[in-house]
Amino acid sequence: MxxxxxxxxxxxxxxxxxxxxxxxxxxxxxxxxxxxxxxxxxxxxxxSRFAVPVFFILSAYFWKAEELASPLRLTRRLAWRVLVPFVLWVAITMVWRMVTQPGYQPDLSPASLVFIAWTGEPAFHLWFLPALVVGAALVATSGKYFGWVFTLGLALFLFVLGTTLGSYARLLSGESFPFWLDRNGLLFAPIFLVVGVLLRRYRDRVAALSIPAVLAAAALFAALQVVEGYFVVGRYPMGHDYSLATLGYGTAVAILFMRLELRGSxxxxxxxxxxxxxxxxxxxxxxxxxxxxxxxxxxxxxxxxxxxxxxxxxxxxxxxxxxxxxxxxxxxxxxx
Structure with missing residues (x-):
């Protein structure tokens, strides 16, 4: 590898x-x-909900040891790598809407710009880019100063908190919250970034895992993802975004492809x-x-x-x- x-x-x-x-x-x-x-x-x-978790896992999997030793250096590199296209594409999306939707005027007030930076709106599909930068800064800093056991525990706590505010909010409280409250670099990204770092650190153990066993785990978590979605969401066909099973699902899919030995340029x-x-x-x-x-x-x-x-x-x-x-x-x- x-x-x-x-x-x-x-x-x-x-x-x-x-x-x-x-x-x-x-x-x-x-x-x-x-x-x-x-x-x-x-x-x-x-x-399809494995996809964004995999993005975070693979990003952290390739972080260098010297970058983890310097969280600011890592954050700066990632910010330059992903925030430049993020800003550019948000601007393109705004211009496109102004051309195709007569009367559309983007809100560029300070509060709106902060919201755009957090969510990507109107290019909402880009939320994962600022989430990567925020999550990386949190994870790398915690890993350096508090160790990876603590960081894993912190990331799990944040993930469960995010799931409670997200997919399980309606079930537990009867209320729903906006997606950006839990789908971000504080509550969602950290656990998958930690998983990526740990998979890299223990890649020899990953290489020893049986492919049929990993495939079975991926299938099991995929089924749990569907079942969990059926019980916690009250609408079709939007899915329930991300929740508890997503952690196992995304991790199992990532490990499966780490175990495969595909060829071809x-x-x-x-x-x-x-x-x-x-x-x-x-x-x-x-x-x-x-x-x-x-x-x-x-x-x-x-x-x-x-x-x-x-x-x-x-x-x-x-x-x-x-x-x-x-x-x-x-x-x-x-x-x-």
Whole structure:
């Protein structure tokens, strides 16, 4: 298994990134109605809920030891890596709405900007990017100064608190709270980031796990995810977002792909493209629903494919630009 500094990519984990993109697209399509097939939409929604936990797990899995020893350095790197595209895409989304929705004017008051930074609204699907930065700062700082046993306990407490305020709020109190209260970098992200760090630290033990056993665990937690959703949510087909079973589900899926030994450079090609594809997929989804067909399984296929193609093209363009810059720099050194 490659280390965090190894230049070669892990094809199995890139395949998991691609599968996670498919999961995200699927749950957003299911949330739109799924062509009236509400029970199927509900199941698709629930079974896709491994995707965001996997994002956090894989991010932390590749954190370097020297970064964990310097939480500020880690937070700064992640902020530069994800908050720049976050701000850019939120701005693009606002402009798109102003063009396509006459009369729309974004609220840019200080309070609204804070809310946007926390939730991604109007690009609500990007909430996980600021959540990554906030969660990383919390987890890395706690891990350095209080140790990983304490940090694991803290993250579990925060996750249970978030689930109580989120999926279980209606069941326990009869009231519902806005999604951004629990789906964020304080209550949701930390536990999955800790899982990623620990899976990396104990990767030798992970490598000894039986693939059939891990597959069985993933199937069990997937079933629990669906059952839990059925009992705690009073609406179809939105799913119940994330709750207790999601922790086991996301972790088991991540471990399963860590145990697989997939091959193929094309997985790396697609894996690199998933971040860009995730940024653009909701815009693509809206265009397809508005101009091609209503929410349905076909929309999943079209949105997933188009978004991934855009991601691949973008990565190729960026790589070509970098090669051109390197070549120009080399030529300049040769003439100096």
């Amino acid at each position: 490659p280390t965090a500094t190894t230049p070669t990519r892990n094809a199995s984990l890139d395949a998991l990134r691609v599968l996670s993109l498919l999961g995200i697209v699927s749950l957003h399509v299911a949330g739109g109605g799924f062509a009236g097939m509400k029970p199927i939409g509900f199941v698709v929604d629930e079974l 094309w997985w790396s090609l697609l894996g690199r493209a998933t971040f860009t594809a995730y940024l653009v997929h909701l815009l693509i989804l809206g265009l397809i629903v508005d101009h091609v067909t209503r929410y349905s399984p076909l929309v999943i296929i079209l949105t997933f494919t188009a978004s991934l193609v855009i991601g691949v093209v973008w990565q190729a363009a960026v790589a070509a630009l970098r090669r051109k810059r390197v070549g120009a720099a080399a030529a300049q050194r040769g003439t100096s």
